[in-house]
Amino acid sequence: MQETKVVTQTRKDTRRLPGSDGLIPVPGREDHFFLKAEVIRLLERVELLSERHPVNVLVVGPQGCGKSTLVRQFAARFNRPLAVFQVGILSEAGQLFGEHRLEEGRTYFNEFLFPKAVRTPRCVIHLEEINRPEHPKALNMLLSLLAEDRSVWIDEIGRVDVAPGVVFFATMNEGEEFVGTEMLDAALRDRFYIVALDYLPPEVETQVLRLKANLGEADALTVVNVANRLRTNRNDPVTVSTRHTLMIAEMVGLGASAKDAFVSGLQVGRDTLETVLLSVHLEGRLPGGEEKDEYHEY
Ligand SMILES: Nc1ncnc2c1ncn2[C@@H]1O[C@H](COP(=O)(O)OP(=O)(O)OP(=O)(O)O)[C@@H](O)[C@H]1O
Numbered sequence: 001m002q003e004t005k006v007v008t009q010t011r012k013d014t015r016r017l018p019g020s021d022g023l024i025p026v027p028g029r030e031d032h033f034f035l036k037a038e039v040i041r042l043l044e045r046v047e048l049l050s051e052r053h054p055v056n057v058l059v060v061g062p063q064g065c066g067k068s069t070l071v072r073q074f075a076a077r078f079n080r081p082l083a084v085f086q087v088g089i090l091s092e093a094g095q096l097f098g099e100h101r102l103e104e105g106r107t108y109f110n111e112f113l114f115p116k117a118v119r120t121p122r123c124v125i126h127l128e129e130i131n132r133p134e135h136p137k138a139l140n141m142l143l144s145l146l147a148e149d150r151s152v153w154i155d156e157i158g159r160v161d162v163a164p165g166v167v168f169f170a171t172m173n174e175g176e177e178f179v180g181t182e183m184l185d186a187a188l189r190d191r192f193y194i195v196a197l198d199y200l201p202p203e204v205e206t207q208v209l210r211l212k213a214n215l216g217e218a219d220a221l222t223v224v225n226v227a228n229r230l231r232t233n234r235n236d237p238v239t240v241s242t243r244h245t246l247m248i249a250e251m252v253g254l255g256a257s258a259k260d261a262f263v264s265g266l267q268v269g270r271d272t273l274e275t276v277l278l279s280v281h282l283e284g285r286l287p288g289g290e291e292k293d294e295y296h297e298y
């Protein structure tokens with residue numbers, strides 16, 4: 001039986017911040033990340049606008065379509081520190097700022113990374129899954145930072161003001177499966193510029209698989225074609241994210257057949273795959289896209 005090792009941190013060093021010098025680090029660039037030209041232009045304007053005042057951007061799109069990567073690339077491109085916070089797990093207002101701790105019979109307030117990030121000039125603050133806090137009240141204090149006054153009072157640490165040049169990016173999954181879960185409050189949505197991302201058109205996705213997973217043109221085409229068939233399968237559509245096609249492409253790159261790679265990557269039944277693969281081989285080309293959006297590496 002496999003043994004699970006649990007590591008508990010006993011030293012009180014939670015106040016230490018990421019980055020060896022205590023500063024919030026600037027992320028590295030990722031190669032071969034593609035965005036629509038209009039999204040790239042919007043992000044350039046966000047950078048300019050942030051010189052005047054902090055800016056909020058909401059990135060909406062289906063699972064694994066590049067939302068988090070977009071935020072990271074923005075930070076990398078403009079040489080900004082990046083701090084990421086999971087809003088989806090918050091259950092109380094104020095939880096992002098810190099917590100009371102007990103040590104040797106005395107309580108103290110342990111300040112978290114969030115207030116430090118908010119006070120760091122030009123920081124990119126990524127709020128993940130902003131539409132899904134466990135408790136709606138968890139967003140209250142966040143709202144004050146996103147609103148015009150850009151400041152919030154926390155009893156334990158005083159006033160927290162948003163530093164110049166800060167950009168808040170919130171991301172949320174919006175797709176068929178998410179209808180019915182708590183959608184973003186109108187008041188919150190009102191405060192953001194909105195970027196809608198979607199899966200890449202087939203020609204661009206093929207290029208991504210070639211560049212990122214080192215696949216040959218023919219294999220990349222097969223993976224994209226099969227993925228698109230599954231996505232648009234009328235009887236039983238399957239969600240296949242770009243993350244998934246990349247995982248599958250890497251398996252194919254290591255010699256797996258397209259069928260095996262899809263079975264292990266997606267848990268799609270072999271029968272469905274047989275049918276899809278057959279129809280792909282019969283046609284063997286990309287479906288002709290009607291609209292041609294321009295995409296560039298970002
Ligand atoms: N447009 C794209 N160009 C190149 N690679 C992409 C693109 N979109 C996604 N990917 C790749 O797919 C993977 C998943 O992307 P990412 O984590 O940014 O998606 P996400 O939308 O944040 O997912 P989730 O919904 O799970 O939060 C990453 O490896 C990313 O580089």
Ligand SMILES: [Mg+2]
Pocket residue numbers: 067068069171
């Ligand atoms: Mg993400």
